[in-house]
Amino acid sequence: MEIIHVTAECYPVAKAGGLGDVAGALPKYQNGLGHTSKVVMPMYRTKFLYNNEWDLVHEGGQYLGHQWFHYSIIKERTSKLGFDLFLVDINGLLDREKIYGYDDDTERFVGFQIAVCDWINSWNNKPDIIHCHDHHTGLVPFMLKYCYSFNRLEDVPSVFTIHNAEYQGWMGWDKSYLLPSYDSWKSGMLEWQNTINPLASAVKCAWEVTTVSPNYMNELRYNANGLEALFEYEKGKCKGILNGIDNVVWNPATDPLLVKNYDNGGVKEGKLANKIEVCQRFGLDPEKPLFIFIGRLVGEKAADVLPDAIRSAKYHYHGQACFLILGSGESEIESRLNALVHQFSGYVNTFIGYNEALAHLMYAGADFLLMPSRVEPCGLNQLYALRYGTVPMVRNTGGLKDTVKDFEDFQGFGICFEQANIEDISDSIGRALHLYNNQSEVFSWMRNYMMKIDHSWNTSAKEYIELYGSLKKDVGKHSLANVIDKKDNTGGDGAQEVKTL
Ligand SMILES: Nc1ncnc2c1ncn2[C@@H]1O[C@H](COP(=O)(O)OP(=O)(O)O[C@H]2O[C@H](CO)[C@@H](O)[C@H](O)[C@H]2O)[C@@H](O)[C@H]1O
Numbered sequence: 367m368e369i370i371h372v373t374a375e376c377y378p379v380a381k382a383g384g385l386g387d388v389a390g391a392l393p394k395y396q397n398g399l400g401h402t403s404k405v406v407m408p409m410y411r412t413k414f415l416y417n418n419e420w421d422l423v424h425e426g427g428q429y430l431g432h433q434w435f436h437y438s439i440i441k442e443r444t445s446k447l448g449f450d451l452f453l454v455d456i457n458g459l460l461d462r463e464k465i466y467g468y469d470d471d472t473e474r475f476v477g478f479q480i481a482v483c484d485w486i487n488s489w490n491n492k493p494d495i496i497h498c499h500d501h502h503t504g505l506v507p508f509m510l511k512y513c514y515s516f517n518r519l520e521d522v523p524s525v526f527t528i529h530n531a532e533y534q535g536w537m538g539w540d541k542s543y544l545l546p547s548y549d550s551w552k553s554g555m556l557e558w559q560n561t562i563n564p565l566a567s568a569v570k571c572a573w574e575v576t577t578v579s580p581n582y583m584n585e586l587r588y589n590a591n592g593l594e595a596l597f598e599y600e601k602g603k604c605k606g607i608l609n610g611i612d613n614v615v616w617n618p619a620t621d622p623l624l625v626k627n628y629d630n631g632g633v634k635e636g637k638l639a640n641k642i643e644v645c646q647r648f649g650l651d652p653e654k655p656l657f658i659f660i661g662r663l664v665g666e667k668a669a670d671v672l673p674d675a676i677r678s679a680k681y682h683y684h685g686q687a688c689f690l691i692l693g694s695g696e697s698e699i700e701s702r703l704n705a706l707v708h709q710f711s712g713y714v715n716t717f718i719g720y721n722e723a724l725a726h727l728m729y730a731g732a733d734f735l736l737m738p739s740r741v742e743p744c745g746l747n748q749l750y751a752l753r754y755g756t757v758p759m760v761r762n763t764g765g766l767k768d769t770v771k772d773f774e775d776f777q778g779f780g781i782c783f784e785q786a787n788i789e790d791i792s793d794s795i796g797r798a799l800h801l802y803n804n805q806s807e808v809f810s811w812m813r814n815y816m817m818k819i820d821h822s823w824n825t826s827a828k829e830y831i832e833l834y835g836s837l838k839k840d841v842g843k844h845s846l847a848n849v850i851d852k853k854d855n856t857g858g859d860g861a862q863e864v865k866t867l
Pocket residue numbers: 382383384385387388529530578609660661662692693694719720721722725742743744745746747765
């Protein structure tokens with residue numbers, strides 16, 4: 367099958383979080399299964415762009431609202447990432463240093479989606495699947511179905527994967543003119559609660575919707591930042607497929623970013639060498655267990671609770687532990703964490719910013735990884751921690767619940783707790799310290815066991831392929847539904863009409 371992934375991020379081209387990791391790995395594993403999986407994303411001004419060679423494969427133009435824009439599609443010459451990578455260059459709109467965070471992000475990503483649809487529409491063949499990721503690509507399923515210019519693609523199955531439903535890409539109706547002209551009876555397919563909601567639109571229009579873990583799929587029906595009723599209604603076409611990890615990029619035996627590589631056999635010595643390096647860099651004591659947190663410093667990750675939870679643990683357990691936090695986000699959380707560094711110098715330190723190399727070293731050097739997330743659709747950090755022999759400490763939510771089992775349960779290998787509050791986090795740190803100081807045999811068994819768990823993309827890449835296969839079989843059914851849908855211009859939901867066929 368020929369699959370085209372449409373995404374705003376892809377590691378190592380441009381990554382802001384877990385979406386980049388998934389888009390950089392899943393296509394490679396799908397190609398390994400004998401398919402042709404490709405990635406198309408915006409052309410930002412990144413190191414990857416300047417350090418690689420590119421061929422121009424297409425040029426085109428379209429309207430973004432009333433303004434005509436020209437776009438180019440360039441392809442990385444050697445397919446060195448294990449898949450064909452295409453970048454969309456829209457001069458002045460996409461070619462910026464950051465991925466997100468501009469006032470005109472709405473225009474940027476609508477322009478990107480129009481260019482992608484226009485480009486695919488120009489192919490001689492049609493792809494078997496168009497797989498879109500998160501709200502920045504959420505209007506593509508609508509455009510394929512209802513925008514007149516892309517009519518030819520209406521029978522191409524679209525899959526939409528939700529990496530995080532907290533962010534939905536809301537835009538006011540005053541921006542609807544940005545979209546290519548569409549069947550106005552279908553404007554209901556763009557809307558949720560009086561605004562254009564690209565994530566909701568994708569859930570309505572995509573042929574199949576996936577989330578990045580099964581448990582998160584269930585949770586969305588009662589906690590989806592306002593979209594609960596939609597997920598309940600569309601549950602028939604929604605499925606959770608657990609994320610995997612790229613076992614080549616994340617392998618402690620070969621990772622070039624570590625000071626010492628190790629595998630199961632040498633885990634104790636290997637981790638110690640990396641821990642000494644981390645501790646020296648941040649003025650921490652390598653004799654003490656090292657707890658780390660890596661991620662965006664936002665409420666969703668419960669980063670706001672961290673400063674008080676660490677302070678509480680510091681008092682309760684008399685400074686038996688060291689903490690290192692890597693991340694950036696809300697400035698208030700950043701300054702509260704930095705205040706902690708001054709208060710507990712030698713015990714707590716931070717790196718405020720984004721640093722991929724340091725993240726690898728920290729997964730290798732730490733003893734415990736804290737993930738108290740309030741919302742965690744899958745979570746990759748805990749999977750990296752497992753692979754590097756670092757005990758994950760997670761709140762029982764989303765994908766964390768699907769991937770970590772408490773060490774006091776049968777064959778458990780992590781530490782789980784229920785609430786993202788000071789007490790639960792601090793108590794868990796107490797349990798971790800007890801494990802580290804008094805149960806060394808259990809601790810080393812856990813390290814060995816967790817490093818052997820296979821969380822690579824092998825299984826999940828196959829699950830996606832099976833899903834695509836089932837959609838290909840449905841092409842006839844969907845085309846017929848579209849015909850009926852077009853005759854019945856009531857603005858109703860296409861999914862309902864499929865059921866009545
Ligand atoms: N300051 C920093 N420096 C270096 N590296 C940093 C960093 N901050 C984060 N990272 C890295 O970014 C990635 C974070 O991935 P996560 O899956 O844990 O969260 P995220 O919320 O971004 O992803 C969303 O999408 C993914 C993918 O589907 C879901 O797993 C997740 O639950 C969902 O919230 C990891 O590779 C981590 O090491």
